[in-house]
Amino acid sequence: MARFIFITGGVVSSLGKGLMAASLAALLQARGHKVRIRKFDPYLNVDPGTMSPYQHGEVYVTDDGAETDLDLGHYERFTGVSSRQSDNITSGRIYQSIIAKERRGDYLGATVQVIPHVTDAIKEFARADSDDVDFxxxxxxxxxxxxxxxxxxxAIRQLRNDLGRNNSVFVHLTLVPYIAAAGELKTKPTQHSVRDLTSLGIQPDVLVCRCERPLPASERAKIALFxxxxxxxxxxxxxxxxxxxxxxxxHGEGLDEAVLRAFGLEPGPxxxxxxxxxxxxxxxxxxxEVTIGVVGKYVGLPDAYKSLQEALIHGGIANRVKVNIRWLDAELFEKDEAELVANLEPLHAILVPGGFGERGSEGxxxxxxxxxxxxVPYFGICLGMQMACIEGARNTAGIAEASTxxxxxxSEPVVGLITEWMTAEGLQKREEGGDLGGTMRLGAYDAALSGNSHVASIxxxxxxxERHRHRYEVNARYRDxxxxxxxVFSGMSPDGTLPEIVERPDHPWFVGVQFHPELKSKPFDPHPLFASFVEAAVRQSRLV
Known part of the structure; x- marks a missing residue:
C-alpha cells in the first residue's frame, strides 16, 4: 500500500510548493523508493489548456495527452517519472464529472453535495493508480x-482517517518574512497559517519555512512550540x-529524514x-557561455516557456556552458529591420517557440x-517549424503568398488546420469552429526519420x-x-502524411520540429536536440 504525503502552502502563493514536492520526491527516490507526484488545482477550468499563458504559465502535456499544470514539468524533470492524465485534477474536472453523473441519474435521486460527493471524488482521484509506488x-x-x-x-483531512496515521503525512510550506526595518525574521505569519490549517482539522507533521535569511535555532524552537x-x-x-x-x-536541512520519521520509518543510509x-x-x-535568443509572443512571462527555458539550461549542462537566454518580443521585428538586426546579430543561436495566433508572426x-x-543556428518548435516552412516557401520556393x-x-495554405489523424484509439476528427479545450493533437506520437538526416544522427x-500540442500542420502537398x-522533410508520421521535422542540410544547424521536445528534457538526461542545438551555439560563439 502506498503512503501519502499531502503538501499545502500558507501565507502567500508562489513559495515553491511544486519545487519542494519535486525535490522531496527526488530525495525519496535517491533512497530507493518509488514515487509519484500529483497536483490538485482548485480553479474551475477543466484543465489549463484554454488559459492564457500570462494567466497560468505554460501548459505541460503528458504522454497520454493531458494538458496539465506546469508543476508537472518540475515533477518529471526532478524524478524522471512520466506524468499521466491521472496526476492532475482541477475543481472544474471534479464538478464536470459529478454533474455528468447527476444528469445520468447515477445518484438515484440523492441530493448532491460537497460532502460527501465532491470530497469522495477528490479522494478517489488521490488514490487512483497508486499500487505500484511507495509514496x-x-x-x-x-x-x-x-x-x-x-x-x-x-478531502485530505478525511484521507488521513481513511489511510491511517502511519500512512499519511502533512507537510506545510510557509513564509518567514524578514523585516528589514526591525532586522528580524517574523514567525507570526507561520503561526497564523498553521492555526488556519488546524482549524480545518489538519495538523501539519512537517513545516517547511521559506526565508531569505538563515533561520536561527531560537526561531525554529519558537515555531515548533507554537x-x-x-x-x-x-x-x-x-x-x-x-x-x-x-x-x-x-537534504542538508533534513527534510527527507523528517518526513520519514513522521511516517515512523527509519531513514536508513x-x-x-x-x-x-x-x-x-x-x-x-x-x-x-553562449547567448540564445528566444523570439516569442509571451516573453513578458518566462513561465509561459518554463520547460523550454529549462531544456536550454539542460543543453548547457550537457555542454558544460552557461546558457544566457535573451527573451525577444517578435512584434518588435515586424516593422523595424534595424531593430531586428540589432537584437539578433549578437546572438549565437535563435529559437522560435510554439504559440497560437497571428500576433508577432511576421517578426x-x-x-x-x-x-x-x-x-546562425536555428531551432523552430511547433509554430516555429511552421514559420520556417512559410519563410522557406516565400523566399526559397517562390511561393510569395504562402501563409497559414x-x-x-x-490562397497558399502551406500550414492548415488538421481535421483528422490516426491514434492508437483510431481515427480522430476535428471541425473548424469546434471547442478549443482538449481538441488538439495532444500527447506522444511516433515519427520516422530519414536515415541520412541530421536529426537521425542527433x-x-x-x-x-515525442509529445505534441497543436491544431495546425504543415501541408505535405508543398513538400516538393x-x-x-x-x-528537407527529414521526419514524417509513420503513415507518411504529417510532416514532423524539417531541416536545411546546407546550414550549420537549422531544424524545425512540429512537436515539443522540451517537455521530455531533464537535467540528468538533456534532450538530444537541445544538447546538439547548444553545441551548435558554442561553435557559433567561436566564429563571432
Missing amino acids: VLCEIGGTVGDIESLPFME CNVPVDAVIPALDARTIYGVPLNY KPDLGRWETIVDRLENPEG KIASVKFARERK TEFGPT YGGTAIS ALEKGGL
Missing part, C-alpha cells in the same frame, strides 16, 4: 484560507542559486545524490530569414516518440516545392 506526493494548489481550496482540504511540531521537523528553505540545488539544500552534485557543479562552474518569419541567411489558415483565408536512430528550395 504518492499530493500538492494542493493555492494557499490555506482560499475558499476554492476548502473541498480539497476537507505550531505543535518537533523542532527537527521545522525545515528552513532559503533561496538556492539554481533550482537544481534545491534537493541538496533540503544516506541517499546517493551524486547526480545532483554533478548537475550543480556543471551549472556553477561552466567552461564557457518570427523575419527571424527565421535572418538565421537562414546569416547561417490559422491567420485567415489564404537522435542516434530513425524511430522516435519546399525541398527544391533546400528545406
Whole structure:
C-alpha cells in the first residue's frame, strides 16, 4: 500500500510548493523508493489548456495527452517519472464529472453535495493508480484560507482517517518574512497559517519555512512550540542559486529524514545524490557561455516557456556552458529591420517557440530569414517549424503568398488546420469552429526519420516518440516545392502524411520540429536536440 504525503502552502502563493514536492520526491527516490507526484488545482477550468499563458504559465502535456499544470514539468524533470492524465485534477474536472453523473441519474435521486460527493471524488482521484509506488506526493494548489481550496482540504483531512496515521503525512510550506526595518525574521505569519490549517482539522507533521535569511535555532524552537511540531521537523528553505540545488539544500536541512520519521520509518543510509552534485557543479562552474535568443509572443512571462527555458539550461549542462537566454518580443521585428538586426546579430543561436495566433508572426518569419541567411543556428518548435516552412516557401520556393489558415483565408495554405489523424484509439476528427479545450493533437506520437538526416544522427536512430500540442500542420502537398528550395522533410508520421521535422542540410544547424521536445528534457538526461542545438551555439560563439 502506498503512503501519502499531502503538501499545502500558507501565507502567500508562489513559495515553491511544486519545487519542494519535486525535490522531496527526488530525495525519496535517491533512497530507493518509488514515487509519484500529483497536483490538485482548485480553479474551475477543466484543465489549463484554454488559459492564457500570462494567466497560468505554460501548459505541460503528458504522454497520454493531458494538458496539465506546469508543476508537472518540475515533477518529471526532478524524478524522471512520466506524468499521466491521472496526476492532475482541477475543481472544474471534479464538478464536470459529478454533474455528468447527476444528469445520468447515477445518484438515484440523492441530493448532491460537497460532502460527501465532491470530497469522495477528490479522494478517489488521490488514490487512483497508486499500487505500484511507495509514496504518492499530493500538492494542493493555492494557499490555506482560499475558499476554492476548502473541498480539497476537507478531502485530505478525511484521507488521513481513511489511510491511517502511519500512512499519511502533512507537510506545510510557509513564509518567514524578514523585516528589514526591525532586522528580524517574523514567525507570526507561520503561526497564523498553521492555526488556519488546524482549524480545518489538519495538523501539519512537517513545516517547511521559506526565508531569505538563515533561520536561527531560537526561531525554529519558537515555531515548533507554537505550531505543535518537533523542532527537527521545522525545515528552513532559503533561496538556492539554481533550482537544481534545491534537493541538496533540503537534504542538508533534513527534510527527507523528517518526513520519514513522521511516517515512523527509519531513514536508513544516506541517499546517493551524486547526480545532483554533478548537475550543480556543471551549472556553477561552466567552461564557457553562449547567448540564445528566444523570439516569442509571451516573453513578458518566462513561465509561459518554463520547460523550454529549462531544456536550454539542460543543453548547457550537457555542454558544460552557461546558457544566457535573451527573451525577444517578435512584434518588435515586424516593422523595424534595424531593430531586428540589432537584437539578433549578437546572438549565437535563435529559437522560435510554439504559440497560437497571428500576433508577432511576421517578426518570427523575419527571424527565421535572418538565421537562414546569416547561417546562425536555428531551432523552430511547433509554430516555429511552421514559420520556417512559410519563410522557406516565400523566399526559397517562390511561393510569395504562402501563409497559414490559422491567420485567415489564404490562397497558399502551406500550414492548415488538421481535421483528422490516426491514434492508437483510431481515427480522430476535428471541425473548424469546434471547442478549443482538449481538441488538439495532444500527447506522444511516433515519427520516422530519414536515415541520412541530421536529426537521425542527433537522435542516434530513425524511430522516435515525442509529445505534441497543436491544431495546425504543415501541408505535405508543398513538400516538393519546399525541398527544391533546400528545406528537407527529414521526419514524417509513420503513415507518411504529417510532416514532423524539417531541416536545411546546407546550414550549420537549422531544424524545425512540429512537436515539443522540451517537455521530455531533464537535467540528468538533456534532450538530444537541445544538447546538439547548444553545441551548435558554442561553435557559433567561436566564429563571432
